[in-house]
Amino acid sequence: MTDAAALHCPQCGAPVSPEAHTCPFCSTVLALIACPSCFAMIFRGAKHCSFCGAATERAEAPADRPRPCPRCRSTLGRVAIGSVSLDECAACGGLWLAPSPFEAICAERESQAAVLGAALPALAPREGTTVNTLPERYWPCPDCQRLMNRFNFAHSSGVLVDVCREHGIWFDAGELRRIVEFIREGGLDRKREREKQELERERRRVQGPAAAPQFPDSAMTAPALKPVDLRDVLSAARGLLKALRGS
Secondary structure (H helix, E strand, C coil), X not given: CCCHHHCECCCCCCECCCCCCECCCCCCECCEEXXXXXXXXXXXXXXXXXXXXXXXXXXXXXCCCCCECXXXXXXCEEEEECCEEEEECCCCCCEEECHHHHHHHHHCHHHHHHHHHHCCCCCCCCCCXXXXXXXXXXXXXXXXXXXXXXEEHHHCCCCEEEEEXXXXXXXXXXXXXXXXXXXXXXXXXXXXXXXXHHHHHHXXXXXXXXXXXXCCHHHHHCXXXXXXXXXXXXXXXXXXXXXXXXX
8 A cells, every 4th residue: 555645636635545535734635646657546526646757747738729620620729738838629629739848758758657647538429529530530730730640650660640741740539649659668679679670681692692793813812792772672672663763
């Protein structure tokens, strides 16, 4: 059982027993949840974990300009979750992130903890809100209104996200949480390992053993051939693929 002295009411800061359903000092309704970083039990609404200090708070933040939700066209609201600011649709639960905040979430454990601890669950559309759920629909970027491309995050996560290369990434309700869970379960590490194995296989294919040509003894003193640079091989392969697509 968690030490009662370590738990404090998120509203007034008073020490509270883990078994309490309401704070005896300010009557705030309390609920225990697991810290998304260290999994210790904390009270819902606490800004930081009492044990590891991970941020779990969310707060409204001023938006630099109004943006329409790509799916339901409601106006997105700016929210600060930990150290990351993002745009959130209160109608359908979608999230819009610029590239830099998303990179921070992928790289920083504390930012991941904040998202897991404070991100909204998947929401049902508000009454009167029209949301197109057809999977083949491409959504417009909230910034430039050009249609975004759809990608399977990390090519293996199973989470299809909509991307504007210039402005950011759109996540339908619950998708950002699924990506954070994928990262925390080692999904990106497994992807990097697969890429290294593929590069190694390509290197072996390019530099594999070949029948040695027969030369006279006088030719054995010739300078050795320069090893093939794998980067040159990959660059040439990309150029070939690009030319084939254009043909």
